[in-house]
Amino acid sequence: MTTKREFEAIAHKEGKWWQIRIHQINQAARASRAKDIQDIAADLVATTLNLDPEDVTVHVTLRAPGNIMERWTQARNDLEKAQELSTKGAAESRAVIAELSEDFTITEVARMLGISTQRVSQLKAKKAPTA
Template sequence: MTGTRTLKATATRDGRWWLVRLPELDAIGQARTVREIPDVAAEVAALHLGVPPDSVDVDVTVHVTEEAERLWVAALEAEEQARTLQQRAAQLRRDAVRTARAGGYKLDAAAAAFGVSPGRIQQLAKTPPSEV
């Protein structure tokens, strides 16, 4: 939509209601449910700016407790670390297979040594070498 203004808003619980704040406009609204928050944010922005509601787009961030948000961020960081470690482990497996094969070990010997099937050894041997 042309001419749409984008604003940022935050929503926090206040008893049974959600306070919807639009700091750029120094405006606040209330929503009864989480589902109502985007509509309330757009309505408050439109009223404050004196424009139709469809001419504003509000990017709302819903907040819960600081502890819950901290734990969520920690979980995201742990997942990223786990992905990085998993990728490193996969690369080490490929390198181990290449090293064994370069040492003259056949598929079945490498498979027996690493506890996987010869087919898996063949797959690992075909992947690109480490760029490290």
């Protein structure tokens, strides 16, 4: 039984072609379609190293053009921060409702805060999510 050898390939689009680079064997190839990259990369490794294609595993990473990944990472970070702020805002809203409800009626709290009595009741009934 032969152990599979693993390789890393990086592919990026240049014009209408996907450029494939496998640094471990200092070789490159290209593909016209993304779905062909995996097979082409595995064939390149097997041919270059005179291996059986069944003994080769190539992990392919597709690189986005330009600063797309930076923008993607920033967008994901922004969404995470927004979720944290939303959670914090919801907890504080419940705390304010609870505090006001000690001294005022639901109707009075609703009028003070400019929300419906139904919303006051909902916020009073909600428990903070457990971590």
